[in-house]
Amino acid sequence: MGAGAEMSIQSTGGPSVHSSDAANFFQRAAIAVQRRIGRQRIRAFLLGSIPFVAILSIWFLNDIFVWRQTYEIPSMKAVVKSFFHLQRNCPGIIGLLTMDRACGMTNHIFDSISRMLLAAVIGLPVGIGLGVLAGMNRTISKLVEPIAIFFNSISGIAWIPLAIVWFGIGWMTTLFIILNTVVWLMFFNAMLGVRSIAKVYEQSVATMGGSRWNIITDVYLPGAMPSIMTGLRMSMGFGWRALIAAEMIGGDSGLGFMIFSAAAEFRIELVFLGVILISLIWMATDRFLFVPLERWTVERWGLVWKPS
Amino acid sequence: MSAKLIVQGLTHHYPDEYTGETVHALDAIDLKVEEGELVTVVGPSGCGKSTLLNILAGLLPYEAGAVSVDGVPIRGPGSDRGVVFQEHAILPWRTVTRNIGHGLEIKNVPKHVREPKVQAFVDLVGLTGFEGKYPHELSGGMKQRCAVARTLCADPAIMLMDEPFAAVDAQTRITLQEELNRIAIATKKTIMFITHSVDEAAFLGDRCFVFSARPGKIKTIVDIDIPRERRNWNDMNADSVFLAARARILKLVREEVADVVEE
Numbered sequence: 001m002g003a004g005a006e007m008s009i010q011s012t013g014g015p016s017v018h019s020s021d022a023a024n025f026f027q028r029a030a031i032a033v034q035r036r037i038g039r040q041r042i043r044a045f046l047l048g049s050i051p052f053v054a055i056l057s058i059w060f061l062n063d064i065f066v067w068r069q070t071y072e073i074p075s076m077k078a079v080v081k082s083f084f085h086l087q088r089n090c091p092g093i094i095g096l097l098t099m100d101r102a103c104g105m106t107n108h109i110f111d112s113i114s115r116m117l118l119a120a121v122i123g124l125p126v127g128i129g130l131g132v133l134a135g136m137n138r139t140i141s142k143l144v145e146p147i148a149i150f151f152n153s154i155s156g157i158a159w160i161p162l163a164i165v166w167f168g169i170g171w172m173t174t175l176f177i178i179l180n181t182v183v184w185l186m187f188f189n190a191m192l193g194v195r196s197i198a199k200v201y202e203q204s205v206a207t208m209g210g211s212r213w214n215i216i217t218d219v220y221l222p223g224a225m226p227s228i229m230t231g232l233r234m235s236m237g238f239g240w241r242a243l244i245a246a247e248m249i250g251g252d253s254g255l256g257f258m259i260f261s262a263a264a265e266f267r268i269e270l271v272f273l274g275v276i277l278i279s280l281i282w283m284a285t286d287r288f289l290f291v292p293l294e295r296w297t298v299e300r301w302g303l304v305w306k307p308s
Numbered sequence: 309m310s311a312k313l314i315v316q317g318l319t320h321h322y323p324d325e326y327t328g329e330t331v332h333a334l335d336a337i338d339l340k341v342e343e344g345e346l347v348t349v350v351g352p353s354g355c356g357k358s359t360l361l362n363i364l365a366g367l368l369p370y371e372a373g374a375v376s377v378d379g380v381p382i383r384g385p386g387s388d389r390g391v392v393f394q395e396h397a398i399l400p401w402r403t404v405t406r407n408i409g410h411g412l413e414i415k416n417v418p419k420h421v422r423e424p425k426v427q428a429f430v431d432l433v434g435l436t437g438f439e440g441k442y443p444h445e446l447s448g449g450m451k452q453r454c455a456v457a458r459t460l461c462a463d464p465a466i467m468l469m470d471e472p473f474a475a476v477d478a479q480t481r482i483t484l485q486e487e488l489n490r491i492a493i494a495t496k497k498t499i500m501f502i503t504h505s506v507d508e509a510a511f512l513g514d515r516c517f518v519f520s521a522r523p524g525k526i527k528t529i530v531d532i533d534i535p536r537e538r539r540n541w542n543d544m545n546a547d548s549v550f551l552a553a554r555a556r557i558l559k560l561v562r563e564e565v566a567d568v569v570e571e
Contacts, residue, residue: 204397207365208411208462209387218410222401301401302444 131190189231193224411462
């Protein structure tokens, strides 16, 4: 490896004999990083970072020149501080994990995430199951499709007044709102996915003596994966947005609730923090859950093409 | 020799997908396929050869007549009749080995019994070294080899092949024909092979059923009495029996095409 790195320095017209040891070291380190991660990925990361860097720069400059007052755009420092301020009485990692009352910030985060997880655990199997059934059976699709279209047209937020009347403020209301978003989106995508599978796959399993169940597990579910992945991204994405909205009005904790109550107290830095956290959590979910899942399934099977 | 597949008075109509008119696809088909025999079915497009195969596979219900394999009437698809489809029908989400072993998996054959069997078929069709590959990483010819191995591995009583080499290039195609001949010798499988290529029908068949244009009827049965061991494309191009059989089949098929054109 070491020898190889040196070779490539020479072949790429690297440092001359006069360059210092320090420059040599940095060049070597850069090549090692490129080898480890890959040029394309570094390039993609850098390109994707440009808009973020631009926004952060403007924000940073506002800290210095104060084009906008701090009650409109808080300083970066205040936003970072507000995170730790809400955690100031948190009794360490144990308190954090046991969701001690004093750990204000992390409790809001955990509440939002666990509501989303609960909705995923209930909503995704229901949506996928109904979708697969409707995709394979005309009678079921005729029975379920119209009502699904009806419910899917109602945005999650529109349910909030009713949900509050039915379930009160808190867990049940937010869960109900997300489920309404997740189930129907997943249903339509799974149904479409099953319908778009070539008939010959199903026939080939049937002629090997496969049962209906074999066909569902070996053909419909993997074959519908491209659509199911789209459904997963859509339903979780819209579900996450609906959750934040639901927490604002019908919740008593969570990031949405935090933002809403911070705004009422004119604590603009907490609103900023909440918004940033909402996006960061989503980006992390996409990067560490959905992207690997896609690589592991549809990309490996050659069902979708990777953009080059 | 005993008859493996018996078809008696098989008749079938179906409504055309677009016009809704009733199509008379098969008219009183009678045929027998003996154990270990490879028969080819050839005829003009739309003569009902694929309809016949779909009925035999159990994918299409039939109206009138009787169809049986080993004396058991056909009711729906079953593992006694393996099918190799025209399109690439191996599952894109399974590797070569998992595709080939799929039939055994469905029959709940335990892994330690399954694995050596699957490997034997991987080797038989020349896919050694590609066991862990997914179909999209294989060439068209390799995909069809995998499909043939998958069908054989499930050990059906009869293997039905629906123009399986139609989508591959000409060079690969003659290689696949020679390989199928080799496989037929090695496994002694009963095979029904549907094609529209006269060359293919004459090269592979012990007997060749020539179909008439719609409604599909068996016009003539051409015997091709050449031992399997001697069948390879180098020798066949100078083999008088083969050349005569091919010329006869070609003439019969062309008459049918001409009839359709005149109508």
